[in-house]
Amino acid sequence: MDGHATANGHTSPSTHFDVLIIGSGLSGINAAYRVQESLPDSNFAILEARHELGGTWSQFRYPGVRSDSDLHTLGFQFNPWKASNPIASGDSIMEYLNDTADKFDIKRKIRCGHKVVGADWRSSDQRWRLDVQIGPGEGQEAQTVVYWTKWLIMGTGYYSYDAPMQADIPGLQNFKGQIVHPQYWPENLDYKDKKMVVIGSGATAITLLPALVDSGVGSVTQLQRSPSYIMSLPQEGPAWWEKYAPQWFVLRYKRFMFTLIPTLLYYFCVYFPVRASNFLRKQVKRQLPADFPLDPHFKPGYSPWQQRLCLCPDGDYFKCLASGRAHVVTDTIKNVVADGIELTSGNKLDADIIVTATGLNLRFLGGVALSVDGKKVDVASQHLWRFSMLTSLPNLGNIIGYWNASWTLGSDTASRLFVRLIKHQNENGYTSVVPEISEADKQNVVLASPLNSTYIKSKLDSMPKCGTRGPWRPRDFYFVDKWRAEKCDLNDGLKWKKVST
The missing domain is CATH 3.50.50.60 (FAD/NAD(P)-binding domain)
Structure with missing residues (x-):
């Protein structure tokens, strides 16, 4: 120093x-x-x-x-x-x-x-x-x-x-289980074999679902008011040609391409929103389990890139939905009660733990x-x-x-x-x-x-x-x-x- x-x-x-x-x-x-x-x-x-x-x-x-x-x-x-x-x-x-x-x-x-x-x-x-x-x-x-x-x-x-975004969730104080915000995740949170509800549709929720399934959660339900656009990004190994090229060239090439292609995709979404929406939704449809409905769970109410596009490596989010332990519900919250969440549709989600992945402050x-x-x-x-x-x-x-x-x-x-x-x-x-x-x-x-x-x-x-x-x-x-x-x-x-x- x-x-x-x-x-x-x-x-x-x-x-x-x-x-x-x-x-x-x-x-x-x-x-x-x-x-x-x-x-x-x-x-x-x-x-x-x-x-x-x-x-x-x-x-x-x-x-x-x-x-x-x-x-x-x-x-x-x-x-x-x-x-x-x-x-x-x-x-x-x-x-x-x-x-x-x-x-x-x-x-x-x-x-x-x-x-x-x-x-x-x-x-x-x-x-x-x-x-x-x-x-x-x-x-x-x-x-x-x-x-x-x-x-x-x-x-x-x-x-x-110091403080996460406080979402307006009616009746949250009534819940008798544990309430967690991802920004302050408890180090020793025990969720094995328990029922969890993750409220949110952004990058954090998309990340949490496959990780929770892989680590033994009983069941996890993503509750979203409106869906996000999600795109799978391959976690591929080195291309065949990389072993023949100097490392400095490979690294510069990757940085250039990972800068250029997302930029082109962004402007494609901005100037051709309908085509971009159809393209992104078709990509999602190919990766979902055969019996999983595309609508309403993957039909955002906005144009691509009006909100940040969510990425998932190797489609892990879509794969976890085939496990039988991960679910998606598109609905609004009527009221949180002692043992779960009552929805506007009349359905109820039972929960031991509620995760409020509702954004940052x-x-x-x-x-x-x-x-x-x-x-x-x-x-x-x-x-x-x-x-x-x-x-x-x-x-x-x-x-x-x-x-x-x-x-x-x-x-x-x-x-x-x-x-x-x-x-x-x-x-x-x-x-x-x-x-x-x-x-x-x-x-x-x-x-x-x-x-x-x-x-x-x-x-x-x-x-x-x-x-x-x-x-x-x-x-x-x-x-x-x-x-x-x-x-x-x-x-x-x-x-x-x-x-x-």
Whole structure:
């Protein structure tokens, strides 16, 4: 850990930095690599609220937890995912993150148990002042320490780690069995030979069903109000030609193809929704057990990619439905009672355990209270510059991945842009940079997310906005965004300042 000598000769951790990165998940580790690669003389650290690196992959421990994007693009460009399986388990992703942090000497920059609760930009100092809660550690009480940094990069993800989304489920308090949210799965939950109901239709529910069947659940029923589009992704081994090609070429080829093909599929869904819906439903029909009805359980009430497309490796979700222990019910909840769930149709689902896989609690900027010279900044009233900085907030980069592709593709374009901004600032003697939007551009507002999932719609009012032109537009797709991160005009929509301190 970086530090400085104190009067008694001991080393005390430094609290003054050129760059501070908040969060040590995929985004934070990626940003750290870009900073140390492009800004080798910068003093930086990563502040992590949890006890270890990993973010999502450290917290989520429900059965079968895995990526909902392929690892060839969810993984890092600078340290490619070498395994042949594109969808990876949570444990293997954690191993990959730890290996990456060790390989590139990033782990020594991470300060775990450091939760940033407030950040105030001080114009007089041209720096961010951070209130950081540290501990409690061994023989240590929790304390608040002040950190200072010229640049602040937020790699905090998009949801709350402290509280899941609370779905409105009538009568849930009446249930006498156990209620579990996947975000806080009990370590020793005993569900063997028991009846479970999983409420939800997203990636978590699609993951849970086959994992629960494989690990001995008595029966599990997925209860969904409306279905999702689901697509099987083969976990195939190396192609025949790969043994004849150099590894660097194979890895680059896979990353390129796993970026290009999902992008083409996305635009196919957007511009030809009826054809895309028919195509996806036909794929599902081929994989379902012969006597399993396609409708209504696999007939979503929205067009493909209006909500995130769910992936399942080798069709494991469809296969588990043939086991006789996994079921799907499409209905709405009338009331939860002591021993199960009464449905609007008049049917009842008996349950020993209810799992509320109803989504995440969307949260921007990690819940950190942001202010400028002591005045609170209302994030929802701000606009996003190149989907990476916010108006009113100098020297602050917020990493947002893609809604409709791998998160890391978007976080990497943002990190490349941040180091370019910092380098330009250092080379030209600027002390700060802040996005400024014209009154004309403020008039045409676009939502930051194209998706209409419940957990996103419920938080749209708390999200910053985008515009319809120039640097205020939402992201297009990776190849264009990567080019803009490396080549865009750094004066377009930005105000640079030189202030003596």
